[in-house]
Amino acid sequence: MQTSLTINGETRQLDLDPRTSLLDALRHHLGLTGSKKGCDHGQCGACTVLINGRRVNACLSLLCMHEGDEVVPIEGLGQPGALSPMQQAFVEKDGYQCGYCTPGQICSATAMLEEIAQGWPSHVTADLEARPELTTEEISERMSGNLCRCSAYPNIVDAIRKAAGETA
Amino acid sequence: MRPFDYHRATAPDDAARAAASGGTFIAGGTNLVDLMKLEVMAPERLVDITRLDMRGIEETGDGGLRIGALVSNTDLANDARVRRDWPVLSRALLSGATQQLRNKATTGGNLLQRTRCLYFYDRAMPCNKREPGSGCGAMEGFNRILAVLGTSDHCIATHPSDMAVAMMALGAEVEIARAGGNTERLPLDDLYLLPGDTPERETVLAPGDLITAVILPAPVAGRQSYRKVRDRASYAFALVSVAAVVAVEDGKVARADLAFGGLAPKPWRDKDVEAALLGQPPSEALFDKAADILLAKAQGHGANDFKIPLARRVLSAVLTELTEGAAA
Numbered sequence: 428m429q430t431s432l433t434i435n436g437e438t439r440q441l442d443l444d445p446r447t448s449l450l451d452a453l454r455h456h457l458g459l460t461g462s463k464k465g466c467d468h469g470q471c472g473a474c475t476v477l478i479n480g481r482r483v484n485a486c487l488s489l490l491c492m493h494e495g496d497e498v499v500p501i502e503g504l505g506q507p508g509a510l511s512p513m514q515q516a517f518v519e520k521d522g523y524q525c526g527y528c529t530p531g532q533i534c535s536a537t538a539m540l541e542e543i544a545q546g547w548p549s550h551v552t553a554d555l556e557a558r559p560e561l562t563t564e565e566i567s568e569r570m571s572g573n574l575c576r577c578s579a580y581p582n583i584v585d586a587i588r589k590a591a592g593e594t595a
Numbered sequence: 596m597r598p599f600d601y602h603r604a605t606a607p608d609d610a611a612r613a614a615a616s617g618g619t620f621i622a623g624g625t626n627l628v629d630l631m632k633l634e635v636m637a638p639e640r641l642v643d644i645t646r647l648d649m650r651g652i653e654e655t656g657d658g659g660l661r662i663g664a665l666v667s668n669t670d671l672a673n674d675a676r677v678r679r680d681w682p683v684l685s686r687a688l689l690s691g692a693t694q695q696l697r698n699k700a701t702t703g704g705n706l707l708q709r710t711r712c713l714y715f716y717d718r719a720m721p722c723n724k725r726e727p728g729s730g731c732g733a734m735e736g737f738n739r740i741l742a743v744l745g746t747s748d749h750c751i752a753t754h755p756s757d758m759a760v761a762m763m764a765l766g767a768e769v770e771i772a773r774a775g776g777n778t779e780r781l782p783l784d785d786l787y788l789l790p791g792d793t794p795e796r797e798t799v800l801a802p803g804d805l806i807t808a809v810i811l812p813a814p815v816a817g818r819q820s821y822r823k824v825r826d827r828a829s830y831a832f833a834l835v836s837v838a839a840v841v842a843v844e845d846g847k848v849a850r851a852d853l854a855f856g857g858l859a860p861k862p863w864r865d866k867d868v869e870a871a872l873l874g875q876p877p878s879e880a881l882f883d884k885a886a887d888i889l890l891a892k893a894q895g896h897g898a899n900d901f902k903i904p905l906a907r908r909v910l911s912a913v914l915t916e917l918t919e920g921a922a923a
């Protein structure tokens with residue numbers, strides 16, 4: 428089954444079994460092993476990538492359904508020597524321990540700041556029609572789809588605040 | 596995962612044709628791909644409907660909203676009109692799953708997501724829904740998350756959607772393109788079937804029937820709330836949830852549109868409960884009486900017994916919240 432899509436700005440053509448998840452396509456067929464497989468069932472967020480600018484779980488996405496889409500996994504956000512502000516903030520604030528959940532956390536957090544900028548409400552937003560603020564409660568709720576087995580949560584929140592331009 | 600043929604539908608009739616003969620629609624895939632990995636579902640052909648033109652949210656002539664079946668849970672929760680006029684729907688959506696999942700999950704897929712019963716997910720266990728006639732492992736097993744209303748001796752599964760509970764309280768209708776070519780509109784309540792002795796049949800849809808939209812009637816006066824009780828503060832399915840649209844006029848309840856999640860095999864609405872509230876001055880005793888009616892036939896199965904008193908308290912809390920300080 429032929430699928431053509433853009434990955435980190437480059438058009439890629441893949442000929443794979445339709446059962447292949449986007450996550451497996453990235454990791455096993457494109458050598459992009461930054462995205463991680465924690466659960467393979469949409470429960471942990473380690474596989475979070477951006478598709479057409481929005482964060483999704485790559486493990487529950489079939490590659491064949493993403494013909495023509497733009498996919499950006501962690502490798503596309505920044506590279507050693509040219510880290511994205513969010514990647515840099517995770518390094519500075521020690522936003523990880525083992526690092527397994529980190530690529531997913533960073534992709535997710537990057538999209539999350541954009542969502543707040545666009546005024547998306549969350550479950551904890553008191554007024555659905557007001558601009559959401561970047562409180563700790565909002566960050567925790569909005570990042571609840573990314574589990575961290577090492578429980579680096581406090582530093583992850585600090586890193587996100589730092590990347591958002593606050594000097595936490 | 597079992598092998599399947601993949602078909603990308605280009606038009607609704609093409610989708611219907613491809614699905615009528617052994618095909619299964621896939622939208623966001625967040626439920627179906629999960630179940631396919633576990634081989635709980637094993638479609639021979641997947642019919643990808645994501646390229647169909649069903650992503651719009653349009654105003655209907657009478658002040659309501661027509662929500663395309665492919666509108667993502669995110670876009671629906673974020674819609675300015677929904678946030679303003681149907682906030683219970685935004686609230687229900689935002690309480691479900693995670694941002695990553697809501698970005699993929701669609702309106703149609705959310706309505707048709709399968710139960711989270713642990714035995715349904717585990718192919719080593721008996722389950723009448725997955726394998727008719729094999730028995731129900733949950734009946735005397737781990738049934739903490741399962742239903743206390745509308746069940747049968749064959750299945751006590753709950754419908755897990757939050758969105759559908761809000762839509763039920765709002766009196767939504769579902770638009771269906773029947774595989775035969777007709778388009779029909781059904782009250783959401785009529786989409787779902789109770790398990791009876793065929794728990795494998797969950798809706799009135801036949802193979803190839805495509806949900807094309809959900810229609811919300813015009814907003815009504817009243818306060819709205821979605822209250823969801825769960826095992827953790829975020830990212831968990833409801834144990835009990837209540838969606839409510841309540842108005843008080845001249846010190847009496849003038850509207851009480853209520854729907855319940857986590858209690859039954861379908862989003863649950865009980866008009867007798869609403870009738871008992873209407874025209875009465877709000878009070879603790881009245882809310883208790885409403886709960887008596889709601890729960891008169893409730894039956895626990897051990898581990899889920901707690902849902903009965905919990906539903907009573909959540910209903911009372913929501914009614915108190917929505918009637919408190921209302922013009923007396």
Ligand SMILES: Cc1cc2nc3c(=O)[nH]c(=O)nc-3n(C[C@H](O)[C@H](O)[C@H](O)COP(=O)(O)OP(=O)(O)OC[C@H]3O[C@@H](n4cnc5c(N)ncnc54)[C@H](O)[C@@H]3O)c2cc1C
Binds near residue numbers: 629
């Ligand atoms: C970890 C996790 C946590 C979750 N937590 C919650 C929660 O707290 N609350 C909640 O409500 N939900 C929750 N969900 C479920 C989620 O909301 C559903 O998986 C999602 O809404 C399904 O939508 P989809 O578009 O991905 O459906 P799909 O997986 O694509 O499809 C689901 C079913 O619907 C059928 N279908 C889809 N579209 C149509 C159509 N237009 N016409 C006819 N048939 C159609 C498919 O054939 C399939 O059988 C959770 C899911 C996960 C994985």
Ligand code: SF4
Binds near residue numbers: 721730794
């Ligand atoms: S409750 Fe229903 S879904 Fe769960 S094991 Fe019993 S038959 Fe299966």
Ligand code: FES
Binds near residue numbers: 469472484
């Ligand atoms: S690997 Fe995708 S959510 Fe866990």
Ligand code: FES
Binds near residue numbers: 525579
């Ligand atoms: S840093 Fe180890 S799982 Fe998060």
